[in-house]
Amino acid sequence: MHRVVPTKERYEKRAYRRLLLILYFYSLLSVSCDKGEKMPYELLVKLGQKKDKIIFIIGKSDAVYNGWRSCEVDPNEERWKALYRMLSGAKDVELIICLPQSSKRSIESLPYDTLEVSKIKEPDNDIFLVSKDNKIVLEFRGVLDMSLLRQIYEIVGVESIS
Amino acid sequence: MIKKKVLLLPILILVFLAFNLLLEAELKKVLSIGSNQPDYLFMTVTGVVLDEEGNIYVADAGGSFIRKYNPEGVFIKEVGRYGQGPGEFSNSIGPLLYDGQKLYLKDDLNYRIAVLDKELNIENYIKLKGLRASLAKIDNLFYQISTKPGEPFPQVEIYNLKGDFVSSFFDERPDFFKGRTFSKKDYPAWVMFSRIVMAADRAAEEIAVTFTNPGDKIEIFFYTKEGKFKNKIEMDHLIKYKFSEFRLQFPPKYPKKSDQIIVWSIHYMGSGKILLDYWIVRYELEKAVDEKHYLLVVDRKSGRLLHQELVSNDLKVIGVKDGMLFGAEIAEDIPKVVLYKLDY
Known part of the structure; x- marks a missing residue:
């Protein structure tokens, strides 16, 4: 053979x-x-806390990015938790996505309304960008207080939250 | 003889049952406010007061705001945002006081007290001298807790409505520090274990002060509104407790197991009663492994324990007035403002 x-x-x-x-x-x-994969909230929190620079993105549920749903970092923990709670009732809002700074991308090019936060663990210097219909409609630098939470809520989630 | 015993027995049973009923009365929740909706969303509630109409005012340090709700818990108004300017609050606000006319909100990191009317319009600010703990008010005087200059011991400072220092009082020491010599090496431990909490009774024009970390017994000291000592009451702990020596060493040397008693806050309940927010924390090495949260009701005159109740660890007692307890708690992962009836 x-x-x-x-x-x-x-x-x-x-x-x-x-x-x-x-x-x-x-x-x-x-x-x-x-x-x-639905990553447990607490695990995401832990992951978020390990990073020095974080970007948060809120998108619609049909456009989950990386399968991540939420994360938060100190010292704004309670505020991130409040934002998470506030938007968690939204039917078509997939919650906060957490990425390291190196993965930053233009939020205006994303196919959904987003919140992007450049976070440097100094609440006074956090930069918030909120885009709607591919345009940045809110730009804010500072602490995530209730006033800002309300603005984000109105832009991102108001129509869908029962 | 036997007849007497037979007669005595039901009386003893009745007394026993009555005593148990007294101790087992439960807090009755009458209102709960909080959801994921922005008007009802809370972060860190640090102040809750009620006015005569039953409207509820809530200060939230996490969100840097103050809100008003109607007696049914329906949102009416919110003011405030993070900042240092007019109409802005820091993220360290509270406590919130109401004196029958105005609301007073302490803003630690902006070193001021915001004075608001009942429609939440800010009328003026009272400047504060440095960082001070707590806030109480009787007539035209404010009370705050500070540390004595150069010493690890606390005192109560009196200020007028303009924020000017008037005088200070409180020279007591916790039992376990008596007979010990203070050394600078242990300064943080001394500061920590000398901490005090206070409450003001506007009707009686009286200030009550007690140690956060009591020794073998709880002591409550009473002063006039001018800071003059009136009297002191003492009571045993719920559970007999011996202060652990290890906590006086710095750095601390932790034994395998130990308990810590904490009086987190003190409140006048009216009708000659005082409420203590009381915690027993069990440590294994340096970790807290078990926490028990009690409300103790004691008689103002005798110091006798009238009632004890084990409550949720999630309940943060914020204030007590007219038989109502105002607090904050987390239920189903949602922070809530809660009102309980103190039916003791």
């Missing part, structure tokens, strides 16, 4: 196919994790 000895070229092709297959399954797995 004739036995085909794999040449170097064939060997590389096979390895390449295997690599593609692994990548394909890995991407399938990661996509399904993003869509299905």
Whole structure:
């Protein structure tokens, strides 16, 4: 019986196919994790607290970003919690998304109304940008007080909260 | 002889039942305000008062605002935002007082007291001298707690309505510090374990002061509104408690197990009764592993314990007036302002 000895070229092709297959399954797995995974709130809080610079984004529920729903950092913990509570009743608002500063992207290009906060663990210097219909409609620097929470609520969630 | 015993038995049973009923009376919740809606959303409630019509005023340090609700808990108005300017509050506001005419909101980090009318219009500000704890008011005098200059011991300072210092009082020491020599090395421990809380009774024109960390017994000291000592009452703890020596060392050396008693706040209830917000915290090494939260009602004159009640650890007692207790608690992860009837 004739036995085909794999040449170097064939060997590389096979390895390449295997690599593609692994990548394909890995991407399938990661996509399904993003869509299905509901990360517990407390875990997100912990994750948020580990980062020095955080961006928060609020988006609509059909546009979940990274599967993350909420996070918060000190020292504004109670305020982030209040924002989370205030918007958690919204039917089509998927809550706050937390990303490291390096993942920052233009909120005006996102396909939903967003809140982006550049957070440097100094509440007086937090920068808030809220976009609606691809335009920034609120820009604010300072502490997330009730007055600002109300503005965010009106822009992002007022129509959908029962 | 047997007849006497037979007669005595039902009386003893009745006394026992009556005593138990007295101790087992429960707080009755009459109103709860709080939801995820912006008008009803709270963060850190630090002040709750009621006016004569039953309207409820709430100060929230987390959100830097003060709100008014009607007696049914329906939102009427909100004022305030974070900042240092007119109409703005810091994120350290409270307590909130009502003297029958005006509302007084202490704003620590802006070093002032905001004076508001019942429609929440800010009428003026009273400047405060530095950072002081607590706030009470009788007639034209304010009371605040500070530390004596250069010493770890607290005192009560009296200010007039313009914010000018008038005088100070309180020279007492907790039992466990008596006979000990203060050393600067242990300054933080001495400050911590000398802390006091106070309450004012406008009708009796009287100030009550007690230690936050009492020793073997709770002592309440009474003063006139001018700061003159009147008398003192003493009572045993709910559970016999011995102050743990380890807490006097700095840095602390924690034994495996220990308890700490904390009198978090003191309130005049009216009708010659005083309410203590009382905690027993059990530590294992340096971690708190169990907390029990009690309300103790004591007789103003004798110091006799009239009632004790185990309540939720989530309940933060903010004020007491006319048989009502105002507090804040978290129910189903939503912060709420709660009103309980003190039916003791």
